[in-house]
Amino acid sequence: MIRLLLLAALLPVAARAQLAFSLIDGSTETPLVSGSSYTLRSVEVGEELSVRLRVRNNGVAAVDITTFFVDGPGFVLERPLPPYRLQVNENLNGTLRFTGTEAKTYSATALMNNVSVTLNVSVVLGAKLTFAAPCTTNSSGAIDFGIPYIAQAVSCPFTLRNENALPVQISKVIVAGTGYTVQNLPDLTSPLGVGATISFTVQLIPQAHSTISGTLTVNARNYALTAIGVDPPILQPIVDFESSAYASGQQRRVTMQLPSPSLFSSSGLMTITFEPSYTLAADDPAIVFLETNSRQIPFTLQQGQTAVKLNNSTFVTLQTGTTAGKITVTLSGLPGGISGNTFVLTIPPSTIAVDKTIATRFLDRIELVLTGFDNTFSAGSMLFRFYDANGQQITAAIPADFTLNFRKFYVDTPGGSTFKVTLKFPLSNGDVTKLASMDAEFANTAGTVRTSKLTF
Amino acid sequence: MKLISILLLSLSFAVAQPAIETPLLGYMQDAEGSWHTVLGTAGNFVLGPVVPEPPALAASSNHIERRGEAIYVIAPDGGTVDILPPDAKTAVLVENGVLYSTPQEVVLRRFRSREIHFPAEGVTALKAMSPEYVQVSADRQLALRIEDGREAMFVLPKPADVAPAPPAPVRRLPTGAPQSPRRQRQ
Numbered sequence: 264m265i266r267l268l269l270l271a272a273l274l275p276v277a278a279r280a281q282l283a284f285s286l287i288d289g290s291t292e293t294p295l296v297s298g299s300s301y302t303l304r305s306v307e308v309g310e311e312l313s314v315r316l317r318v319r320n321n322g323v324a325a326v327d328i329t330t331f332f333v334d335g336p337g338f339v340l341e342r343p344l345p346p347y348r349l350q351v352n353e354n355l356n357g358t359l360r361f362t363g364t365e366a367k368t369y370s371a372t373a374l375m376n377n378v379s380v381t382l383n384v385s386v387v388l389g390a391k392l393t394f395a396a397p398c399t400t401n402s403s404g405a406i407d408f409g410i411p412y413i414a415q416a417v418s419c420p421f422t423l424r425n426e427n428a429l430p431v432q433i434s435k436v437i438v439a440g441t442g443y444t445v446q447n448l449p450d451l452t453s454p455l456g457v458g459a460t461i462s463f464t465v466q467l468i469p470q471a472h473s474t475i476s477g478t479l480t481v482n483a484r485n486y487a488l489t490a491i492g493v494d495p496p497i498l499q500p501i502v503d504f505e506s507s508a509y510a511s512g513q514q515r516r517v518t519m520q521l522p523s524p525s526l527f528s529s530s531g532l533m534t535i536t537f538e539p540s541y542t543l544a545a546d547d548p549a550i551v552f553l554e555t556n557s558r559q560i561p562f563t564l565q566q567g568q569t570a571v572k573l574n575n576s577t578f579v580t581l582q583t584g585t586t587a588g589k590i591t592v593t594l595s596g597l598p599g600g601i602s603g604n605t606f607v608l609t610i611p612p613s614t615i616a617v618d619k620t621i622a623t624r625f626l627d628r629i630e631l632v633l634t635g636f637d638n639t640f641s642a643g644s645m646l647f648r649f650y651d652a653n654g655q656q657i658t659a660a661i662p663a664d665f666t667l668n669f670r671k672f673y674v675d676t677p678g679g680s681t682f683k684v685t686l687k688f689p690l691s692n693g694d695v696t697k698l699a700s701m702d703a704e705f706a707n708t709a710g711t712v713r714t715s716k717l718t719f
Numbered sequence: 720m721k722l723i724s725i726l727l728l729s730l731s732f733a734v735a736q737p738a739i740e741t742p743l744l745g746y747m748q749d750a751e752g753s754w755h756t757v758l759g760t761a762g763n764f765v766l767g768p769v770v771p772e773p774p775a776l777a778a779s780s781n782h783i784e785r786r787g788e789a790i791y792v793i794a795p796d797g798g799t800v801d802i803l804p805p806d807a808k809t810a811v812l813v814e815n816g817v818l819y820s821t822p823q824e825v826v827l828r829r830f831r832s833r834e835i836h837f838p839a840e841g842v843t844a845l846k847a848m849s850p851e852y853v854q855v856s857a858d859r860q861l862a863l864r865i866e867d868g869r870e871a872m873f874v875l876p877k878p879a880d881v882a883p884a885p886p887a888p889v890r891r892l893p894t895g896a897p898q899s900p901r902r903q904r905q
Binding site for chain 1: 738758
């Protein structure tokens with residue numbers, strides 16, 4: 264009988280021993296020992312403190328939770344109403360919320376079955392935090408920076424106002440979280456007077472397309488920050504080289520714009536490379552942006568604008584040279600969200616371009632000087648006809664082939680196909696006084712070009 | 720027929736070996752005063768090396784005088800050939816005419832003939848490059864082709880920065896043909 268009485272007396276002790284009672288604040292779990300006092304982190308007047316109280320059954324049999332409450336001003340425990348049968352290894356969680364209305368220490372008694380602990384919270388004066396657009400408060404109470412684009416800064420203005428009857432010392436205003444920074448924070452040396460305010464900015468530059476969490480801490484009080492970073496819409500730069508057909512010997516005006524205002528201010532380079540169609544032409548130094556006399560031109564984007572400045576101007580001039588081939592224009596240094604950065608201008612083979620011809624009769628010869636270019640590097644085949652004053656042809660067509668001469672010229676003077684050729688026709692026989700004009704044909708692999716009649 | 724045969728015979732066998740060279744369009748002066756050869760063809764310019772000051776070009780026996788705010792073209796005998804508009808800022812004589820700039824454009828005025836206007840803002844200087852081209856200095860360097868019927872404005876390559884050269888005197892374009900008065904240009 265005595266044994267039974269002893270066993271009955273020890274049963275509550277055994278049950279208590281197999282129940283673990285703890286307090287969880289954030290990621291920190293603190294075991295609660297019956298008869299002890301615990302101080303929770305301090306909060307400001309009006310700030311809600313939320314922690315969890317957990318009961319865990321570590322024993323080998325189910326235990327009935329008959330008592331589970333917290334009693335004290337400002338404390339509220341949200342939990343399943345007892346009695347509750349807690350199975351082996353099962354947790355029973357309650358959420359303990361506290362809000363203090365005065366700057367003082369508040370106390371409460373937490374009772375779980377026959378485990379009793381005292382909880383203390385120190386409430387201090389604080390400044391009221393407000394913020395403005397573009398930030399909002401989301402459904403979880405966090406300060407929401409919205410859905411900003413990656414790498415695009417979004418800033419929210421914040422204000423701290425002392426609405427207490429006593430000055431408040433603001434000792435710390437910091438943020439944690441990737442991409443968040445505090446800016447324009449004034450000196451915090453002096454206490455914030457009654458009714459006084461201080462303003463600052465929190466800026467977020469998203470680094471990743473995901474939820475971006477952060478924390479703003481003012482003294483000991485934390486405010487959750489959140490945002491969702493997303494990729495900006497893709498912008499395809501519009502580079503215009505003028506609409507006419509590409510050919511050698513041109514100067515083309517190049518402009519660049521974006522289909523919608525740029526999200527960034529940025530700069531980069533427009534670069535051209537050239538691939539000639541003929542092995543005789545290793546390159547063509549005339550293919551350049553004339554404003555820099557090089558194959559690179561800087562460009563700048565201004566946030567909010569569609570027009571792109573090229574070499575700090577609204578346009579630049581691309582010279583197409585005198586060699587058939589492909590001119591590739593590449594944009595580099597573009598910020599994220601802008602793509603489509605290569606453009607190809609194909610310069611087709613063409614007949615010999617005649618820039619200028621002068622035919623002159625001297626006492627002993629007729630001289631023809633022709634300036635032009637041959638973007639196929641195959642010039643040399645020629646045909647000449649002479650006419651009298653009435654325009655009647657008085658010679659048969661006179662052929663000539665100077666292909667090797669031109670080839671040697673191009674090999675010896677690499678870079679482009681411009682040439683000035685002087686052709687001499689000695690007048691040693693016959694009655695040459697009837698000669699009044701001539702014309703000439705120049706052929707290359709792309710075809711034949713014929714001059715108008717050249718009078719001398 | 721006999722004559723034609725003789726001509727044909729003499730000419731067909733007399734086309735001498737050609738001389739081929741890179742065409743020289745003229746000379747341009749950079750912001751530092753150095754002279755550069757300009758090679759190529761219209762619309763395809765390549766700068767050659769820096770050269771000493773090229774020989775002066777004489778475009779006309781006339782000369783330009785600035786009288787107050789006005790620019791006059793004066794004949795050798797002292798007579799007035801032309802008075803440029805009040806907004807003319809700078810001028811250079813060209814063959815049988817004058818080229819001048821206003822705040823908005825460059826005007827090629829042929830004496831007793833037509834005017835051709837080329838949009839060009841902020842022109843600060845006009846310099847003869849050759850009998851056929853004039854360098855127009857504005858926010859970029861331009862080349863105006865002034866041959867009759869071939870008038871056109873082009874962009875010149877920007878010269879690389881070079882050491883400054885001594886200032887050059889006023890240059891004028893030559894009068895008349897360089898080789899023969901009987902010539903035909905295409």
